[in-house]
Every structure is written in structure tokens, then in C-alpha cells.
Amino acid sequence: MTQSLTTETRDASPRPPSRRRRLSRLVRDETGVVAVLVLLIVGVGVFRPGFLDPDNLLSTGRNAVYVGLMAAGMVFPLAMREVDLSVGGNFALTMVVGAVLMRDGVPPWLAAPIILLMAAGLGAVNGVITTYARIPSFIVTLATALLFRGIALAFAAGKQIFEVPRESSFFVDLGGRLFGVPSALLVLVLAGVVLTVVFTRTRFGAQVRAVGSNPDAAALTGLPVDRIRIQAMTMSGLAAGLAGTLALAFFLSGDPTLGEGFELTAIAAAIIGGTPLAGGRGSVPGAVVGALILAVVTAALVFFRIPINWTSFATGAVILVAVAADAALRRYRTRTS
Amino acid sequence: MLHATGLVKRYGGVTALDGADLELRGGEIHALVGENGAGKSTLVKILSGALGPDGGEIALNGTPTRFTGPRDAAARGIAMVAQELSLFPDLSVAENLFVTALPRRFGLLSPAEMERRAAPVLAGLGLDDVPVHAPVAGLNLADRQLLEVCRALLATPRVLMLDEPTSALPPAAVDRLETVLRQVAARGIAVLYISHMLQEVRRMADRVSVLRDGRPALRGERAGGLSLDDLVRAMLGDGAPAPAPAGATADPVAGDPERTAHDGAVPDAAALTLSHVTVPGAVTDMSLSVAAGEIVGVAGLEGAGHRAVLDVVCGLRRPASGRVTLPGGGTPRSVRDAVRQGVAFVPGDRKRFGLMLDQTVWENATAVRWLGAARGSWWQHRRSLRARAQANLRRMRFHGDIDGRTGELSGGNQQKVVFAKWLDTDPSVIVLDDPTRGVDVGARGEMHDIVRDLAATGRVVLLASTDLAELTELCHRVVVFQRGEATGELRGAELTEQRLSTAVNGS
Structure with missing residues (x-):
């Protein structure tokens, strides 16, 4: 009863909407990460002008494609308080199954949609197990990550599968460049735009955010929470499969050991991009930019002739600094509004 | 033993306590009673050192005292069993008992020592059959409640305070608690017992104090001489005329059962019906039908089963037997199903739900x-x-x-x-569970107007509220629940706070 009394006194003073708050909403959440990315590129460019060479920038961007796609897909589970640790395994399995299909004579452009469908199915499996076995998605996908990669390894007998029709336009065009830009980078941009629209402008996106914001209220409001969860996990699986398909086209082989640890980098990229683990919010462009930031840092190390073995250290430092800065910024913003 | 006089506590502009007195004596069970918002919890928080008073004084054994905090109060022999259980479900019974000072041997926990010390205490409260090393999560609610009492007693307090200890307990467990409290009091400890279960208060307490709007309405009267009506009157006040239900005053034929706002609607077109609904542990063989345009309240003490009625209508729970029929003819199978069939649910805990x-x-x-x-x-x-x-x-x-x-x-x-x-x-059915909790008076009035408007446009409104005044002001009739059964219905001129309070507490 004392609590209700204190709330009552607070109720007495309705706050007029402040202009500053409206302004801060205009400045999109992504502005911060984009600024960091630009500063990083310019900063490195000042000391090592060769870094700003368009070819170098494009190949740096190309390196961000796989993690970028996974991060963009990961926004969906993260925004509804779930997580998908199986994207790395899904990525490897997609690659291997694609390579096997193409080796065994399936035309590459037919094999591609098949493996994309399979990747989405794997995501759906994660969602179904999470929902119906009532196990946290963290644990389910921790297990399926191993399952998926295990199948990939067994399927490929632990080796890379090279016997693919390299002359197919699947490898030439999708693995190469279009209009002078790596095709994979174009696919990342396109997928980023589509997923952004799905996340911010459709009922499904709004449902994902609603569940993540308050699962109890969402259920009592009649939202089909289970179905939304399965769909969100499917999205994540599909994005990982797209990354695997692009990797197959680029590497001209199916490598079951590729993509190990990508899931954690992807989660880091999503968090850097402003998708909190607490759910309710998320940003697909932010996640893509987060992946680009990580790729720029890795590339910059090469330009500064820092031994490649420091890459993990640098990535860890970037994640910590970016997330701490973001948290500080948010605290500051809530205090001023 | 503990004597508080003239306690005042304000929160901002709201006065929660305005000159409250309480005298606790060793060896007696003293009950503190009052409506929601009367200031009971505030008073207890001050007595247990969690809050500092803005005025008045507290004397412990005759010496004026000021507690610097809950730890200080505890050190001076004030033990408190909070309303919300504060046990650690994953720790064992013994670990929970000694959680602040776990017995150790060579720096490691000593289960044997814990068991040796826990056993007599547990036995003293009739908990001998409780496994000392089992996690608390496996105990039933009553055992957990007693365990909490047990933990409080380990500190050998002089005053033991319990905030609504029986609100979630089945009758048998209440009897056990009563026995335990009697034993505790027999050791010379002063027991303060907060409740709004008036029947229990009359049975268990030696003395009763009643708070009304932060002021004492009864000061430590002997419980034996008080009737249920006396308590209800003290709680709600008898000087002021009982606020008549808004519908009833507007209606000249208040005695007529088929009265008020839903006259416009077809009176016998039952829009929402529950027939012989049983939800195990909540309601038994409950039947109710509500016409379109009617605002029907369900009232009862915590655990009386009235909330289960809301649950089955919203699809939160499915009855084990019986049938719920919504205005469209369907039956709610799940929350989502209920929503799609036009059931709206306005919870009191809007932040959470x-x-x-x-x-x-x-x-x-x-x-x-x-x-x-x-x-x-x-x-x-x-x-x-x-x-x-x-x-x-x-x-x-x-x-x-x-x-x-x-x-x-x-x-x-x-x-x-x-x-x-x-x-x-x-929606065609609107279910309200404490819709104005934590809302200021002005907004409460607006909310009530909205509910009346909604009913007037032919919707079914079902209301549960911890605020009896809200039930009497809004509802055309109120169904009263006790121990999982509908025991009565109040309507028209009978629908007053006093009558409702008496009916809810049973006689």
C-alpha cells in the first residue's frame, strides 16, 4: 500500500513531451555506430593512406559479409530475448551440403535455393525445440551448433569438397564481382535492406519487438508468441544459410571447418550495432555496420603490421569499448530526457 | 514491550500514517487490521526499522528508541516475517535457516552442525518431518511459511511481526500456524499479526487494533468482545454514511433486483455464462451468467476463488469441468483464443502484464x-x-x-x-482485475466512467478489485466467494462496503 501511495504522488504531475526527447529520437540509433565506422576508416587512412584505396575498402567489406549476414539475422532472435548460437554450424552445413549437391550433378542455381531452404529449416528446428521442449534457446542452439557442424564434418569426411563446377555462373558471378563490387557485398546490402524493412515495417517485426519488450504482456495481448519465436529463429537460420551459400560461391569449395566462432562475432556485431540482449529493440543496419567495424579493425591491424595473432585481442577490445560506450550514452540520454 | 504512539508518515503530499498507536505486550497475539491503503504496511515498516517515522515515538521496554535500519531493529529483538516469502528456493532448509551465519568447520560448511542446530527449532514448530537437507523449493507453501517463522525465531526475538501470513494458506495450515504462534506467545514473545481475514483475527488474536486512513480506529481491544460487525465498522468507519453505489442512488427503485443501467438491454439475454465450472484448487461447481450491459463484480479474500473466474473467462486457465460460453457462443481455449473471441483483459499490474x-x-x-x-x-x-x-x-x-x-x-x-x-x-467481454491499482483519484473516477460507458454500449463487464469501494460504486451486482464457492450475491441497496466486507469475511 505504501507503494501505491508513492505512485499516486508521481501520477499527479503529467510530464509534457519534451522537445529535446523528440529530437533525440530523430537522431537514429544507428548514427553512433556509423560515426564510429567512418572515424575508424578515416583514422586508419590518415596514418596508412593505402587503406583508403577503394579496392582495399571493398575487400575489407567483403570480409564482413558472412558475419554481417549472421548478425543481421541474429537481430530477430535477440530482439525477442532469444539467441542463436548455431549460425556458425548452420553456415558450415549449408556450404558442405551445397558442395555435395553440386558435385553430384545438381545445377548450382538449383542447389542454392535448396540449401537456403534447408538453412531456414534448421533455424525453424531450433525454434521448434526451444518452444516445445521448453528449453532456453541458448542451450538448444549450443547443442544444435555442434550437431550441425558435426553433420557437416561427417558428410564431408572432415575434408574440403573441391569437386564443384567452377565454370558455372554461380561461382563466376556470385563468387566474383558485379559492376566492380564484390557480389557478396551487394547481397549483404540487399539482405540488410530487406531485413531492416521486415524488422521495422511489418507486423512480424513489430510482434518480435513486442514479445521481446514484455513477453507476459505479449501473451496476454493474444500474440502467437510460439509461432513468432519459430519464425524469428527461422530468419536467423536463413541469414546464416545465405552467408554459407555466398561462402561456397567465393571459396569454390565446401569447407566444414569454416565459420567456427562466427556466432559469437555475429552476436558481438549485433550488440555493437545497438541490439541489446534484453530484447525489445534491435537494428539490422546497426548489426551490419557492427560487422563492418570489426572487419575494419582486423584489416587495420594488417596495415599497421601488427601480428595477425593479435586479431582476437583487438576484436575483444572493440566489443568491450563499443558496448561500454553505448551503455554510457544510453544512460546519459535517459538522464537528459 | 513495544509501544508506538502518534506515528506519522508522509509520502510527498500523501499522509499514510496520521497518529497511529500500537502497544504490543509480551505473551500476546496482537492483530492489526485495516483496509488496503489504511497504513498497515507503513506502520509495520516503521516498527521493523525499514522506514523512519516523520513524527511520533517508539518505546522498546519503556525506553524511547529510534531504529537506524532493519538490521538495528533486528539486533534489538524485532523479527519480521514479510508478506512476500524471502526464502531461497534452491538452498536447503538448513541453509535457509542459517543463511546469515552458516555454521562452518575449518572454513567449510558443516552440514552436521547445521542439522544439529536446525532439528530442535524445526521440531518446535511441528516441522520435524521436513528434510533438513532438501531444497526449500520442494516444500509446500505452508511449510515454507512456517520455515520463515522458524528463521525469524532463531534470532530469539522479543517481538515477532507477520505481514499477512495466512493470505495464501489453506485452512489446515492456518490452524498449524495458529498453534505455532500460540507457542511463540507462550514464551513471552509479543506477536503482531497483520491480516484482513477478519474471522481468523477474531479466532487467533488476543487483542485487535484497527487502522483506518492512517489513524487508529481500535486500539488494542480484547478480541473476545468484538463481533465481526464491530471490526467491519471499525475498518470502514460508521460515522460517515456508507458511500452508496453510484448506480443505486441514481435509481429510485433501489429495491428492485432488475434495476439500473442494463435496463436498456434485453435482461435475460445472458451474454456470458459459466456453467458448473470447476478449477481444481480454485473454484468448485461455479455457475454465473452475465447479461450484456451488466457490470458484475466478483469478491472474496485472497484465494477465495473469485480470481479464477476471471482466469477461465480470459483463457488463462481451463476449467477441469464445466463450460464457459462467450457471447459469440464459443469457449475460450487459450488467452489468444479468448482475445480473438472478443475478450479484453485489463490487469492491475499493467507494468508486468x-x-x-x-x-x-x-x-x-x-x-x-x-x-x-x-x-x-x-x-x-x-x-x-x-x-x-x-x-x-x-x-x-x-x-x-x-x-x-x-x-x-x-x-x-x-x-x-x-x-x-x-x-x-x-471486445464483447471486458475483464478487469484491479483496474485502478496505483492510479490517482481523478484518474480512478475517469476510469469508472469509461467502464460504465463500455457497459452501456452492451458489453459484459466482469470486475475483481481489492478496493471494495470500487466494487460497490461500479457494479450492478457482486458475487461473493468463500473457499472456492460462490456464497452470496449483493445487489441494489444491499451493495454497500459494510455488507460486502462482512459477506467476504463470512459469518
Whole structure:
């Protein structure tokens, strides 16, 4: 009863909407990460002008494609308080199954949609197990990550599968460049735009955010929470499969050991991009930019002739600094509004 | 033993306690009774050192005292068993008992020592059959409650205070608690027992104090000489005329059972029916039918089963037997199913169950129709969604920024957003659970007008409330529950706070 009394006194003073708050909403959440990315590129460019060479920038961007796609897909589970640790395994399995299909004579452009469908199915499996076995998605996908990669390894007998029709336009065009830009980078941009629209402008996106914001209220409001969860996990699986398909086209082989640890980098990229683990919010462009930031840092190390073995250290430092800065910024913003 | 006089406590402009007195004596069970918001919890928090008073004084064994905090009060022999259980479910019974000072040997926990010390204490409270090393999560509610008492007693207190200890207990467990409290009192400890279960108070307490609006209405009267009516009168006040239900005063033929607002509707067209509904552990063989345009209240003490009626209508629980029929003829199979069949649910705990606090007002206001019932386009047509939200919010007399974050609104405005989001689907049944909890008086009045308007347009309204005045003001009739059964119904002129309180507490 004392609590209700204190709330009552607070109720007495309705706050007029402040202009500053409206302004801060205009400045999109992504502005911060984009600024960091630009500063990083310019900063490195000042000391090592060769870094700003368009070819170098494009190949740096190309390196961000796989993690970028996974991060963009990961926004969906993260925004509804779930997580998908199986994207790395899904990525490897997609690659291997694609390579096997193409080796065994399936035309590459037919094999591609098949493996994309399979990747989405794997995501759906994660969602179904999470929902119906009532196990946290963290644990389910921790297990399926191993399952998926295990199948990939067994399927490929632990080796890379090279016997693919390299002359197919699947490898030439999708693995190469279009209009002078790596095709994979174009696919990342396109997928980023589509997923952004799905996340911010459709009922499904709004449902994902609603569940993540308050699962109890969402259920009592009649939202089909289970179905939304399965769909969100499917999205994540599909994005990982797209990354695997692009990797197959680029590497001209199916490598079951590729993509190990990508899931954690992807989660880091999503968090850097402003998708909190607490759910309710998320940003697909932010996640893509987060992946680009990580790729720029890795590339910059090469330009500064820092031994490649420091890459993990640098990535860890970037994640910590970016997330701490973001948290500080948010605290500051809530205090001023 | 512990004597408080003239305690005053204010929160901002609201006075929670205004000269409260309480005298606790060793060896006696003293009950503290009062309506919600009468100041019971505030008083107990002051006595246990959790809050400092703004006025008045506390004397412990005759010497004026000021507690610096709960630890200070505990060190001086004040033990408190809070309303919310504060046990650690994953720790064992013994670990819970000694959680502040775990017995150790060579720096490691000593289970043997713990067992040796726990056993006599547990046996003293009739908990001998409780496994000392089993996790607390496996105990039933009554055992856990007693364990909490047990933990409080380990500190060998002089005063033991319990905040609504029986609210969640079945009758047999209440008897056990009574025995235990008697034993505790027999050791010369002063027991303070807060409750609004008036029957129990009369049975268990030696003395009774009643708080009304932060002032003492009864000061430590002997319980034996008090009737249920005396207690109800002390709680609600008898000097002022009982606030008549709004519907009843407007109606000249108050005695007529078929009266008031739903006269316009066809009286015997039962829109919502529950027939022989049984929910194990909650209600047994409950039948109820509510006509369109009617506002029907369900009332009872905690655990009396009235809330289960709301649950089955909302699809939160499914009855083990019996049938719930919604106005459309369907039966609610799940929450989602109920929502799709036009059931709206306005919870009291809107922060937890009603709203997405970090999202904008218009997003919340469109959540039921667009997200829940999945009506309208799959594409987010922001302009039309915002327009719908705006229109519904305006009907709720919401004045605020619909693009603002919902968490920044006042409690009253937040509840208007909850109403607005349900209105968006044009529901036929509106279920309200404590709809004005934590809402200021002005907003409460507005909310009541809204509910009356909704009923007047032919909807079924079902209301549960911890605020008896709300039930008497809003409802055409109130069904009273005791121990899982509907034991009576009040309507018209009989529907007063006094009668309701008496009926709820049973006689």
C-alpha cells in the first residue's frame, strides 16, 4: 500500500513531451555506430593512406559479409530475448551440403535455393525445440551448433569438397564481382535492406519487438508468441544459410571447418550495432555496420603490421569499448530526457 | 514491550500514517487490521526499522528508541516475517535457516552442525518431518511459511511481526500456524499479526487494533468482545454514511433486483455464462451468467476463488469441468483464443502484464488488434495505425504524446493506454482485475466512467478489485466467494462496503 501511495504522488504531475526527447529520437540509433565506422576508416587512412584505396575498402567489406549476414539475422532472435548460437554450424552445413549437391550433378542455381531452404529449416528446428521442449534457446542452439557442424564434418569426411563446377555462373558471378563490387557485398546490402524493412515495417517485426519488450504482456495481448519465436529463429537460420551459400560461391569449395566462432562475432556485431540482449529493440543496419567495424579493425591491424595473432585481442577490445560506450550514452540520454 | 504512539508518515503530499498507536505486550497475539491503503504496511515498516517515522515515538521496554535500519531493529529483538516469502528456493532448509551465519568447520560448511542446530527449532514448530537437507523449493507453501517463522525465531526475538501470513494458506495450515504462534506467545514473545481475514483475527488474536486512513480506529481491544460487525465498522468507519453505489442512488427503485443501467438491454439475454465450472484448487461447481450491459463484480479474500473466474473467462486457465460460453457462443481455449473471441483483459499490474513500457504509446495502443488478433495489413501503415490509436486514446480522454515512451506516462495514463488497446478490437467481454491499482483519484473516477460507458454500449463487464469501494460504486451486482464457492450475491441497496466486507469475511 505504501507503494501505491508513492505512485499516486508521481501520477499527479503529467510530464509534457519534451522537445529535446523528440529530437533525440530523430537522431537514429544507428548514427553512433556509423560515426564510429567512418572515424575508424578515416583514422586508419590518415596514418596508412593505402587503406583508403577503394579496392582495399571493398575487400575489407567483403570480409564482413558472412558475419554481417549472421548478425543481421541474429537481430530477430535477440530482439525477442532469444539467441542463436548455431549460425556458425548452420553456415558450415549449408556450404558442405551445397558442395555435395553440386558435385553430384545438381545445377548450382538449383542447389542454392535448396540449401537456403534447408538453412531456414534448421533455424525453424531450433525454434521448434526451444518452444516445445521448453528449453532456453541458448542451450538448444549450443547443442544444435555442434550437431550441425558435426553433420557437416561427417558428410564431408572432415575434408574440403573441391569437386564443384567452377565454370558455372554461380561461382563466376556470385563468387566474383558485379559492376566492380564484390557480389557478396551487394547481397549483404540487399539482405540488410530487406531485413531492416521486415524488422521495422511489418507486423512480424513489430510482434518480435513486442514479445521481446514484455513477453507476459505479449501473451496476454493474444500474440502467437510460439509461432513468432519459430519464425524469428527461422530468419536467423536463413541469414546464416545465405552467408554459407555466398561462402561456397567465393571459396569454390565446401569447407566444414569454416565459420567456427562466427556466432559469437555475429552476436558481438549485433550488440555493437545497438541490439541489446534484453530484447525489445534491435537494428539490422546497426548489426551490419557492427560487422563492418570489426572487419575494419582486423584489416587495420594488417596495415599497421601488427601480428595477425593479435586479431582476437583487438576484436575483444572493440566489443568491450563499443558496448561500454553505448551503455554510457544510453544512460546519459535517459538522464537528459 | 513495544509501544508506538502518534506515528506519522508522509509520502510527498500523501499522509499514510496520521497518529497511529500500537502497544504490543509480551505473551500476546496482537492483530492489526485495516483496509488496503489504511497504513498497515507503513506502520509495520516503521516498527521493523525499514522506514523512519516523520513524527511520533517508539518505546522498546519503556525506553524511547529510534531504529537506524532493519538490521538495528533486528539486533534489538524485532523479527519480521514479510508478506512476500524471502526464502531461497534452491538452498536447503538448513541453509535457509542459517543463511546469515552458516555454521562452518575449518572454513567449510558443516552440514552436521547445521542439522544439529536446525532439528530442535524445526521440531518446535511441528516441522520435524521436513528434510533438513532438501531444497526449500520442494516444500509446500505452508511449510515454507512456517520455515520463515522458524528463521525469524532463531534470532530469539522479543517481538515477532507477520505481514499477512495466512493470505495464501489453506485452512489446515492456518490452524498449524495458529498453534505455532500460540507457542511463540507462550514464551513471552509479543506477536503482531497483520491480516484482513477478519474471522481468523477474531479466532487467533488476543487483542485487535484497527487502522483506518492512517489513524487508529481500535486500539488494542480484547478480541473476545468484538463481533465481526464491530471490526467491519471499525475498518470502514460508521460515522460517515456508507458511500452508496453510484448506480443505486441514481435509481429510485433501489429495491428492485432488475434495476439500473442494463435496463436498456434485453435482461435475460445472458451474454456470458459459466456453467458448473470447476478449477481444481480454485473454484468448485461455479455457475454465473452475465447479461450484456451488466457490470458484475466478483469478491472474496485472497484465494477465495473469485480470481479464477476471471482466469477461465480470459483463457488463462481451463476449467477441469464445466463450460464457459462467450457471447459469440464459443469457449475460450487459450488467452489468444479468448482475445480473438472478443475478450479484453485489463490487469492491475499493467507494468508486468499490460504494457510494453519501452515502446511508444501508439505501438501499445495498436498491439491487440494489429499484433495480437492480427487484423489489418501485414505492412505497418504507420499513419493509419497512429490514427486509430489516436482516436481510441481520445475516447479514453488520454492527453499526451502518442509518440512518447509508454513508461514515461503516469499510472493513470498508462491504464488509459491499456483500455485503448483493448477498445481497438471492439471486445464483447471486458475483464478487469484491479483496474485502478496505483492510479490517482481523478484518474480512478475517469476510469469508472469509461467502464460504465463500455457497459452501456452492451458489453459484459466482469470486475475483481481489492478496493471494495470500487466494487460497490461500479457494479450492478457482486458475487461473493468463500473457499472456492460462490456464497452470496449483493445487489441494489444491499451493495454497500459494510455488507460486502462482512459477506467476504463470512459469518
